[in-house]
Amino acid sequence: MKTKHFFLVIACILINVTAIAQFYPKYQWTLLEQNLMDEIIGEASGETAFNHIQEMGAYNRNRPTEEFASTLWEAEYVYNKLVEYGLEGAQIERFESGSQRWDGIRGELWEINPGRKKLADYDDITAMLASGSQNTDVEAELIWVEEGRANDFEGLDVTGKIVVTSGSPGGVHGIAIKNGAVGVISFNSPRPLVDPLQIPWSGIYSRNRNSEESKNTFAFFLPAREGHILRDRLIRGEKIKVHALVEAQNVDLDLQVPTCVIPGTDPDAGEIIFSAHLFEGYTKQGANDNISGSASILEVARMLKTMIDEGRLPQPKRGIRFIWVPEFSGTIPWVKEHKDLMKNTLCNINLDMVGLWLSKSQSFFNLERTTYGNAHYINDVLENYFRYVGETNRSSLVLSGRGGFRNRIVAPSGSDEPFYYAIEHHYGASDHEVFNDWGVGVPGVMLITWPDHYYHTSEDRPNKCDPTQMKRCSVISAAAAYTIAVADDDMIRKMAGEIFANSSRRIGQQSARALDELSYANADNLPDVYKKCRSYIEAAGLTDAETLETLIELAPGNQKIQKYLSDKSSLIKAIAENQATGLDQLMISMAIDLGTDEVSLKPSRLEKKAMSIVPNETPLVKANGYREYGSALSSVSREESMRFSRGLGSTSELQRLCKGKHNALEIKKLLDAQYSRVSDLETILDYLKVLKESGLITY
Secondary structure: OHHHHHHHHHHHHHHHHHHHHHOOOOOOOOOOOHHHHHHHHHHOOHHHHHHHHHHHHOOOOOOOHHHHOOOOHHHHHHHHHHHHHOOEEEEEEEEOOOOEEEEEEEEEEEEEEOOOEEEEEOOOOHHHEOEOOOOEEEEEEEEEOOOOOHHHHOOOOOOOOEEEEOOOHHHHHHHHHHOOOOEEEEOOOOOOOOOOOOOEOOEOOOOOOOOHHHOOOOEEEOOHHHHHHHHHHHHOOOOOEEEEEEEEEEEEOOEEEEEEEEOOOOOOOOEEEEEEEEEOOOOOOEOOOEHHHHHHHHHHHHHHHHHHHOOOOOOOOOEEEEEEEEOOOOHHHHHHHOHHHHHOEEEEEEEOOOOEOHHHHOOEEEEEOOOHHHOOOHHHHHHHHHHHHHHHOOOOHHHHOOOOOOOOOOOOOOOOOOOOEEEEOOOOOOOHHHHHOOOOOOOEEEEEEEOOOOOOEOOOOHHHEOHHHHHHHHHHHHHHHHHHHHOOHHHHHHHHHHHHHHHHHHHHHHHHHHHHHHOOOOOOOHHHHHHHHHHHHHHHHHHHHHHHHHHHHHOOOOHHHHHHHHHHHHHHHHHHHHHHHHHHHHHHHHHHHHOOOOOOOOOOHHHHHHHOOOOEEOHHHHOOOOOHHHHHHOOOOHHHHHHHHHHOOOHHHHHHOOEOOOOHHHHHHHHHOOOOOOOOHHHHHHHHHHHHHOOOEEO
């Protein structure tokens, strides 16, 4: 028995030793020291951020006319909070919009025959009245026109009637009015199987809205649930008459941008700019899109200001600025107005739709990286904190055994679920694209929860958001910006280490992609497929080497750091070369099997010409800000523009790559690695020639 007991003890010890030996701290580190992370995590309040969402977007409200003439509610709210938090430079900057805005005042739709009941009311749900609807007081019969396409009107007399459709009112309206209808009722829904109550935000604006035939026209929206009932009544042959009453106006409105800054100790050391669009139109007031992003950067501003003032975080060397904007329409004039700031801006962190309760929307919190044309260390800094939160907020047999999260980042009233996240390639369509523009030149990333089953609908309300997600978003955002703001030589080396380590994975992913794609080649297309696949690996190596080199902007003139980064950059290129060798081996093996010659990498005459051209932008590109360089290209014909669009993966990305760092052949590889459309080398050279003749680049 003693012998058995002895061996049992030894066995238990060996099991425990084995378990310990297998443990490794997968991504359990942050660039900032743990004591500083503890301060940031502790200070972040998911409840405060969530309350901002509720205060600014608890429901869609009909703005009173006097609000348009003064300060919009959300802008006033943010400004008052900035003053309350004591943030420096708090103000609301205003810009002319150049156009009037539609403002609904009243919208009621009553059934008056065979019974009397209200079908829709603007005061109940503002989305029920389509933007662009005009003053109306009409009684008319309803008629079902299915999806409202032109052929759906064949054989129907809709004169003087209101058409009911499952199609989008923006598309149906013009056809209906042309056929004599007086208005539209739609129950179109982009996601009816997810939520039969949601109404999409849409309008009936059209080119001919001021013509005689479109006067006094309107469109009402019904939720899909109610629309189906109305449709079925009409299909059964029931005669339904309604009374539509609409009051609307066009109002003057300026573009309002609340802003503030946490100044750095060195005004010349650069700034990080947070952005979030507070307005996406003025009728729509989406809780997640994008009051959540606006609430999150407001919380980040409060957190950092509080901790710095209390001495819990050292005052940063570099500034951190915050702007709350009307989407695109406010970001563009703000950036143009502050060209001096753009020269001193290191990067932009844009928060758009960041607050979803992830599991309820089957969503992930995503980092959308910069393009290769704006390679920057901000990508890897943010990735570091995404991973930290992700790996410490999930249960793992390896990391925590039967325990729970290793470092709970959970709001008291929020979810207690794992952090679902993804690091993705570039995606535009938000305000960071203004910063990424060639005429601005500030690398910008986006943080976003996706998919979102409710965005752009009446059901984008606070109950879809999660205080825990808001807390985690605020932690990641604040930590990333502060890391850059305080970066010294030691931090720069740590950031370089992150980029170097991540580059091995990214190059490896492109290598795996290349190997798989090449394996499907045949004897006829082997040369083209091989060269394209090799460009994936080469482009990844070029981009990550350049990403690492961008760190020198944090230590200008520091020869020691510059050499350190240069040496690391050379190692990244060597990794890419080694991975490319693996692809070469596959090509050789396949050539033998296919009975064809090995593919030569000896450059053609056209490729030699491309290799001799290294385009670099001129001061004209950024002289006047966002997209103003386009005036230099005004002489390009429409036919030429279409040719460039068809022959290039992206003209805007090609422009961004003209930085004096890559020759034209490398630019092709960088484009082909990012876009499904293969860029034609001759078209690249032609486009570069146009840019050169326009004075936008030199060779």
